[in-house]
Amino acid sequence: MSEPKIPLKDRMKIDRQMMPEQDATQRAGNFLEVNLGFTEQIALMEAQRCIQCKEPKCMQGCPVMVNIPRFLEFIVEGDLPSAARSLFGDNALPAITGRVCPQEVQCEVQCVRGVKGKPVAIGYLERFVADWARAHEGTVTLTPRPPTGKKIAIVGGGPAGLTAAGELLKLGHEITIYEALHKPGGVLVYGIPEFRLPKQIVEEEVERLIEAGVKIENNVVIGRTYTLPELMESFDAVFLANGAGLPVFMNIRGENYKGVYSANEYLTRVNLMEAYAEGADTPVLRSKRVAVVGGGNVAMDAVRTAKRLGAERAMIVYRRTLAEMPARIEEVHHALAEGVDFETLIAPLEVIGDEKKWVSGLRCERMELGEPDASGRRSPKPIPNSEFILDCDAVVVAIGTRANPLLTATCPDLKLNKWGNIETDENGMTSIPGIFAGGDIVRGAATVILAMGDGKRSAKAIDDWLMKTTGR
DSSP states (O other): OOOOOOOHHHTTOOOOOOOBBBOHHHHTTTOOOSOOOOOHHHHHHHTTTTOOOOSHHHHHHHHTOOHHHHHHHHHHHHHHHHHHHHHHHHHHHHHHHHHOOGGGHHHHHHGGGGSSSSOOOOHHHHHHHHHHHHHHHHHOOOOSSSSHHHHHEEEEOOOHHHHHHHHHHTTOOEEEEEEEESSTTTTOOOSSOTTSOOHHHHHHHHHHHHHTTOEESSSBTTTTTTHHHHHHHHHHHEEEEOOOOOOOOOOOTTSSBTEEEEEEHHHHHHHHHHHTTTSSSSSOOOOOOEEEOOOSHHHHHHHHHHHTTTOOOOOOOOOHHHHGGOHHHHHHHHHHHHTOEEEEEEEEEEEEETOOEEEEEEEEEEEEEEEETSSSSSEEEOOOTTOEEEESSSSOOOOOOOOTTGGGGGOOTSSSSSOOOOOTTTBBOOTTTEEEEHEEEHOSSSSSSHHHHHHHHHHHHHHHHHHHHHHH
16 A cells, blocks of 8 residues: 655645445435445545644644544555554544544644645544554554552443543553443443444444453442442542433423433434344334434434434424534534435424324424524524424434433532532542542533543543552
């Protein structure tokens, strides 16, 4: 694959390469991955677009501080083993972040190439290198330092917990992850659909950690199986990464009718419990007209899932316009191509049900945009006398999540903010010495890569704290 380096002026002439993907009509009826990945030839062409800035702003936009120019230049040189070792040295889960990370508002938005054109496709190249490493077993190994004798408990096997586990293991600590579900992965396995993130990839990343020495105990709910004080009796430090998985509802009439799901339940049934498969033990409604309320990535995952479960009409119900929608541009593009309907500038007022309390419709009102709110987006305002009934037989509520109090309720000394999230200092330390926290349980519902960034920073902080308190 190695090619001679080309001059800067010629690199500037290369157009951004397109990601090969499944045909939209075909993929709307299956759960296979939509994006098919770069070939080596496409990856080489795209990597050559990087002009190797002396002060690479792209790295500043990366929550885990991947040395992007370095691994891209290894691709250009045809040295994929070095590209893989460089990437995995900075990012514990590149095959995952290369698929689900919103690079367009993080590393890629900082890319100099984007000033007068399109930025380098950093995310696609990250995925390419990670997949190449997966196909070439033994290229990347996780080698811990000599054992320190210190034991650390991690609560939650999602992206923050898995990242912290890998970083702390490399530093020589003994790590045990406690996961509430029957499989580790957190939102990676219960929230993100197979067509965006194949579960085999998550399983392989988890297995890599286990082979390196991380212990994982599933079906353990901290706050019920064990309390935090009990964990502190057995471990030198604890990292809380249990996420924010408590669904938020609209609090409107009829929301308790049959056929109303939270996005968490709907996606968990399909993704983790594989309700889409023939003969699955876990049921899920295969409705004909599904209204998904919300405009974020979770809403896109839910509505595209409904389409694949056979919905004749899968709808996004959103009170602003497409321009204000917080979902990734790629996810909106994929949803539109797959035949999802976007009912914008409308807000639900009531879930309508039949005599048996099954969903039969959604009473809504039309909205118009006023002045910008605190987030900078224009605030929606109701249009008088604009009510109507949206015909549907299932409603999925995807308007956010908040912290689950199961864990925090058993430890009153743990300081929380007004939303129930755990408060930490700049090092990720909570109000209790030796207990650290990161990810959604601290920042509220956010992205996979931000949770991973917290996991990476907290791992260093935990190691520093252990060194300081034990004098090793």
